[in-house]
Amino acid sequence: MDMPRNLGWGVRISWTFKSPVVWHKTNWLVGLLLLLASYGMVAIGWLWPVAFPWYLLISVIGILLLAVGYAWYLNHQ
Known part of the structure; x- marks a missing residue:
């Protein structure tokens, strides 16, 4: 979570x-x-494996949207 700016990660x-x-x-x-x-993901995969693909898709898309929105918000402050 704490890394210098780079072109890889x-x-x-x-x-x-x-x-x-x-x-x-x-x-x-x-x-x-x-x-x-x-x-x-561990909890969903263990308790309700059928829902795992949907949880994965929704969480990844949600995190990407939050990341872009948060970066935009910080940049325009």
């Missing part, structure tokens, strides 16, 4: 490359959300 969109603060905050949020989603 992290949320690499124009808003995060413009500012190290936006990069850090956005990637920290996405890292936290991915950690929480992974715990949810």
Whole structure:
């Protein structure tokens, strides 16, 4: 969740490359959300395996949308 700007890992969109603060905050949020989603994936896969593909799809799309929206918000503050 705490890595310098690079071309290999992290949320690499124009808003995060413009500012190290936006990069850090956005990637920290996405890292936290991915950690929480992974715990949810374990729980869903264990308790209700049929719903796992839908949970995976919805969580990944939701995290991507939140990441882009949060980076945009931070950049336009």
